[in-house]
Amino acid sequence: MNNKNCVHECLAATEFGQVVICKECGRVNLLLQNMSLHFSVEAFIGVANTLNEASGKIMATAQKATRPPPLKIVKH
């Protein structure tokens, strides 16, 4: 799978991982710690959209959980 003519360009790098694209063959590499996943551009965008959708739902749920409880009516 390794192409000797690959010319890698880093698209993103965080503490969680790195995304590199090859300017020659167009392959996208997702590097996560000791794991490396290879995608076509179309597949990578599809996976990225899937992850975005999932993380969006998690964050929406988390926001609900951290919302302060409603005010209670106190009777005197």
Ligand SMILES: [Zn+2]
């Ligand atoms: Zn390449």
